[in-house]
Amino acid sequence: MKSKKLFERAINCIPGGVNSPVRAFASVEADPVFIDSAYGSKIKDVEENEYIDYVGSWGPMILGHGYPSVVDALLRQMVKGISYGAPTELEVELAQMVCERVPSVELVRMVNSGTEATMSAIRVARGYTKRDKIVKFEGCYHGHSDGLLVKAGSGALTYGVPTSPGVPEDYAKNTLTAQFNDLESVKELFVQNEGEIACVILEPVPGNMGVIEPTKEFLSGLRHLTQSYGSLLVFDEVMSGFRLSPAGFQGLSDVMPDLTTFGKVIGGGLPVGAYGGKQEIMSLVSPAGPVYQAGTLSGNPLAMVAGIETLKATAAPDFYSKLGQTSSIIAQGMSDILKEAGVAHVLNQLGSMFTIFFTERSQVTNFADATSSDTKRFGAYFRNMLQNGVYLPASQFEACFVSGAHSEKDVDATLEACRKATKTL
Ligand code: PMP
16 A cells, blocks of 8 residues: 555654645545546546546646646746746736736735735735734634634634634734624624724635635625725635636625635646735735735746636636536536435535535534534545545535536546445445
8 A cells, every 4th residue: 555655654754744734634534645646637646546636736726637738838937947036027927817807906916825825915904904903704714824723612702712722812812703604793893893903804705614605795794894894805715716707706796805815726736825906905015015025936937827827728718607517517416316315415516616514404604504514424425435536625624626627427427436425324
C-alpha cells in the first residue's frame, strides 16, 4: 500500500502527515489517498487507482485538470521567468478581467491565498470605518487568520471565543458571530455594538458547512443593516467567485457588497487570492493609501496566466449553464438513489456546488441544521464511493465541485457508484 507507506513517512515530518487538515481523512475514518496525477475529470493515486474527482483541488479546477490552454500558457510563461517581483502586463490583464466581470469591483489587489484576501479585506474595512469589530456567521470559513477563526458557542452572540488555541482572547473579542439566514441575530449585534462594527463578512453561499443557500431577505437585510449603521458588507467569494456565474454569486443577486474576496478559480489551480471593491474604499490600500498590505509573490506571472486562461475559458457561451445542468443531473441523481433506498438526507445545490447532508431534518439552512447530520453515515458513504471510484470531499461539511470536464460517462459511473454505496448504508 503505497499511500499508507507515504502517510507513515509523512506523519514523521509533517504535522498530522498533511499540509491542510481535511486531507488527512480523519473525519471519515479512512487513510488518506496520495495523488500522483490528474487529468480532466479524473484523479489518479500513487497506486494507479483512478477516481472521478469532485474535489477539484477544493474548487479551483473548474475546467478540470490539465486544461490545454492553461497548461500551454503556463509552459510558455515558465521559460520567460517564474517570478520577477515587479509589475507585469499579466497582472493588469487579470485585474481588468475581474473589474469588468464583477460589478461591485472597481479596484482589485492580488494576494496568494483566500486567507490573505479575507484578512486584508477586513483590514481595509477597519481602516475605512475606523472601527475594530467585525461580524461573521457561525459555520462560515474565511481562512485561518486569527480574527476569523472564531465561532460562537451556543448563545455567545456578543463576544467571540477562539476555536483555536493560539488566538488571543483579546483579539477574538472583536469578532462577533451571528446565525446564517437569521437577520435578527445580526440586528441584535448592531444594536448592542452601535458605532463599533467595521463590517459584516459572509460567504454569500456558504460552502464550508456544506452548501447552504442564502434567502433573498437575509442578504437584502444585511445590505440595509450595514448601510444604515455605516458598516461595510464583505462577500467572501473565494469559493463562489467565478464558479456560480461569470461574476460569481454577485452575478445571480441584486445585493452588491462593498468589498469582495476571491481565491480558488481566480488562480486556476495556482496559489492566488484577491480582494477588491469600490474605488473609494480600495484607494486606502498601500501605496495608494495608508492601509498596508504587500507580498513577495503577489501577482506572480505563472499564477496570473493560469487565472487569465481559466477565466477566458469560462467565458465560453453556455459554460455555466452546461456546468449547472451536469451538476443537477449528478446531485439530483444521487439524491434520488438515496431517497429510493429510504436514506434520510437533504440535497443542497447551487450551480456546480452541492452537498448531500445525511440528516433527518427537512431542510438545511444554517449551522445547526448542517451539524445535525450523521457524520458516521457520511463517512461510510464517502469510503464506499471511494472504493467505487468516486473521490468526494472527505467531510460532511464541504461542497462537492463539478467541472466542465465531467462527461456523461462520468455522470453514469458516479450514479452507479452511488447505487452500490447506498446499498451498504
Ligand atoms: N474563504 C472561503 C469561502 C474559503 O472557502 C476558503 C478556503 N476553503 C478560504 C476563504 C481560505 O482560502 P485559502 O485556503 O486559499 O487560504
